[in-house]
Amino acid sequence: MKFTHLLGIGAMALTVAACTTNPITGRSSLQLANNSEILTMSAQEYKSTLGKSKVITGTADAKKVVNVGSRIKSAAERYYQSIGRSADLANYSWEFNLIQSNELNAWCMPGGKVAVYTGILPITKNENGLAVVLGHEVSHALAGHGNERISQAMVAQYGGAILGGTISNAQWANVFEAVYPIGSQVALLKYGRNQESEADQMGLYLMGMAGYDPREAIPFWGRMEAASKGARQPEFLSTHPNPDTRISDINKDLPKALEYYKAAGGKI
Numbered sequence: 712m713k714f715t716h717l718l719g720i721g722a723m724a725l726t727v728a729a730c731t732t733n734p735i736t737g738r739s740s741l742q743l744a745n746n747s748e749i750l751t752m753s754a755q756e757y758k759s760t761l762g763k764s765k766v767i768t769g770t771a772d773a774k775k776v777v778n779v780g781s782r783i784k785s786a787a788e789r790y791y792q793s794i795g796r797s798a799d800l801a802n803y804s805w806e807f808n809l810i811q812s813n814e815l816n817a818w819c820m821p822g823g824k825v826a827v828y829t830g831i832l833p834i835t836k837n838e839n840g841l842a843v844v845l846g847h848e849v850s851h852a853l854a855g856h857g858n859e860r861i862s863q864a865m866v867a868q869y870g871g872a873i874l875g876g877t878i879s880n881a882q883w884a885n886v887f888e889a890v891y892p893i894g895s896q897v898a899l900l901k902y903g904r905n906q907e908s909e910a911d912q913m914g915l916y917l918m919g920m921a922g923y924d925p926r927e928a929i930p931f932w933g934r935m936e937a938a939s940k941g942a943r944q945p946e947f948l949s950t951h952p953n954p955d956t957r958i959s960d961i962n963k964d965l966p967k968a969l970e971y972y973k974a975a976g977g978k979i
Contacts, residue, residue: 733854734794735913738905742858743865749858750802750822757806757824765811767829773809776827779841779923780807783849784823786920786975800853807845815938819848821857834934842923843931846914854913856906863903911957912964919971926969928961 731742767773784805791797805823812828819825825848827841835841851857902910911928919925936954973979 731855731858733909733913734796734799735790735850735916736854736909738854738909740855740859741862741866742855743862744858746821746855746858747802749861753820753822753824753857754804757820757826760826761808761810764826767809767811770809772829772832775838775841776809776845777807779838779921780805780825780845780849782921782923783842783845783917786917786922787849787853790917790920803852815935817844817848819845819852821852821855823849823852825849834938835931836934837927839918839923839927840931840934842918842921843914843928846916846918846921846923847910848914850910850913850917851902851906854906854909856902856910859906860902908957908960911960915961915964915968916971919968919977920975922972922975922977924977925965925972929958932957932961 730739732739788797788800791800803823805825807825808827810826810828813830814828815831815834817825817827817831825845827844831844832841835844915925915928918928932954969977969979
């Protein structure tokens, strides 16, 4: 695999050229990596993970994952179309799969490759709870958090060498594999707290756009926090904000999320 990298430009120009603004939250982030390469690697890793897992199909739970995921996806597509940015999602190839595992976890690879573990379903309880999870995870992909993490790793490891164009294909591949460990569980990916907070906010808006009640986010996160008491913290919560901070932020974002929910036909 070959990485296409940015060559021969100054630090200021590099920062400006690679700065991406989230159209839903307004947050800007540095995204240096080539998205087409990330999508290719993500699809390969997703296929590999499914091949090593017990994928549940045809059950009520499996259908619920597909249904809720499809509504979240469609809401995102409508929003991006409404602001003239449909091209941002042109290369997405969405998949929603339920995997047999006791882990309280779910994830979305860049390009819309989603997995939900059966272990989290007792915590979600219903479609609204599942929409909190899928809205959050899909938001990581839409916001380019994978690219951002890869870019952070690039700068941390190679610094000024990026500007001089001296990074080899092997080095760029190593950066990707450090962020998305090839041959291991994709769930090992760690996002930063800023990214987790943005996924909370963006996910809240997306679930509202999809017609799911965003007020259900507060009891869901309460159940997730309770499930982690007295045990190793679930991967799903490992780098997330402090619970009190999360709830405070959700309450701040709820009014706008409820506007999206009402516009989608929800009852306030």
